[in-house]
Amino acid sequence: MDYYSGQINKLIEALGSLPGIGAKTAQRLAFHIVNMPEEDVKRLASAMTEAKSGVRYCKCCCTLTDDELCPICKSPARDKKTIMVVENSRDLAAYEKTGKYNGVYHVLHGAISPMLGISPADLKIKELLERLKDDVNEIIIATNSSIEGEATAMYLSKLIKPIGIKTTRIASGVPVGGDLEYIDEVTLLRALDGRTEL
Amino acid sequence: MDYYSGQINKLIEALGSLPGIGAKTAQRLAFHIVNMPEEDVKRLASAMTEAKSGVRYCKCCCTLTDDELCPICKSPARDKKTIMVVENSRDLAAYEKTGKYNGVYHVLHGAISPMLGISPADLKIKELLERLKDDVNEIIIATNSSIEGEATAMYLSKLIKPIGIKTTRIASGVPVGGDLEYIDEVTLLRALDGRTEL
Numbered sequence: 001m002d003y004y005s006g007q008i009n010k011l012i013e014a015l016g017s018l019p020g021i022g023a024k025t026a027q028r029l030a031f032h033i034v035n036m037p038e039e040d041v042k043r044l045a046s047a048m049t050e051a052k053s054g055v056r057y058c059k060c061c062c063t064l065t066d067d068e069l070c071p072i073c074k075s076p077a078r079d080k081k082t083i084m085v086v087e088n089s090r091d092l093a094a095y096e097k098t099g100k101y102n103g104v105y106h107v108l109h110g111a112i113s114p115m116l117g118i119s120p121a122d123l124k125i126k127e128l129l130e131r132l133k134d135d136v137n138e139i140i141i142a143t144n145s146s147i148e149g150e151a152t153a154m155y156l157s158k159l160i161k162p163i164g165i166k167t168t169r170i171a172s173g174v175p176v177g178g179d180l181e182y183i184d185e186v187t188l189l190r191a192l193d194g195r196t197e198l
Numbered sequence: 199m200d201y202y203s204g205q206i207n208k209l210i211e212a213l214g215s216l217p218g219i220g221a222k223t224a225q226r227l228a229f230h231i232v233n234m235p236e237e238d239v240k241r242l243a244s245a246m247t248e249a250k251s252g253v254r255y256c257k258c259c260c261t262l263t264d265d266e267l268c269p270i271c272k273s274p275a276r277d278k279k280t281i282m283v284v285e286n287s288r289d290l291a292a293y294e295k296t297g298k299y300n301g302v303y304h305v306l307h308g309a310i311s312p313m314l315g316i317s318p319a320d321l322k323i324k325e326l327l328e329r330l331k332d333d334v335n336e337i338i339i340a341t342n343s344s345i346e347g348e349a350t351a352m353y354l355s356k357l358i359k360p361i362g363i364k365t366t367r368i369a370s371g372v373p374v375g376g377d378l379e380y381i382d383e384v385t386l387l388r389a390l391d392g393r394t395e396l
Binding site: 006017027028029031032034036040043045047048051052053065090093 | 206211236287
């Protein structure tokens, strides 16, 4: 690609290393950035370095935050006795957007995956068990409905149930608005298994 | 979105202002960046600011480059008497990738668009006319096949033809591998108009 300048090539390469950004998108973004006002470029670049250096794990729930404690753990309005365990901060955000969950969270930062070499020790499980020493009513396991998420849910339930704390798993089934015709068989069977009385 | 830290929100917002990056992608990228090694984040951020501050227009063809002249204008192997006029540096790159074009380029940095308020004076047309004072055999107009690209091509041909330089336009028609069934009528008629003898 010697028809571009070296600096543009470097930028294209750096952008292309981000997830979901292919060669074409990286190229388009690079040219957009070069044509952006200088202060906007500086703002974007410093947002990156500042977020990287400034953000840390919440001391309680391990989500990403600026402070020692995240806004949710700090809030006196939240029910600290109900803990929803999620894989990452984006999943936490997804449940927060529903506006209906009033408990707190625990972010594992991943799921058990022998394929990717992620063992339970790599997740924030030790921190979760530490929290269970306080008075906790229920642990809601909301890891993804993938093989890794299910494996993590199984692992956690085997760990937590013996302590005597109620451990639940979010339901798996046909998504709202989903057409049965287009749903895979595993999900259909899961929906059947999880049927509730009307 | 007060369930994220302020710095992450700032980063999501800055990334979301890039073209083609929606709210979900910005969120995914922001979390990826926060989890990247610190030196990678710094490299990405500095690639942006350096590309912005270091890149300038080639003195001859107006493409984006680090030096006074771009590698193509500098090359003694290129035919300086054939100039292909393109809308932007990405279009130049697209033709360079074919590896078959041996002439040089002229980058307009846009196309005439009354809708977007882009007039001929906003494009690098003055610089193109300046180049025509040297010995030039042919001007190949390779602006896009959009309304703006066609308007720009018309405008340029009216400007250049009176000077007595051969002015050509790249062909418009059915793309290679294209199925007639799925091609719009305007393109089909364009392909018919541009038919050549076998």
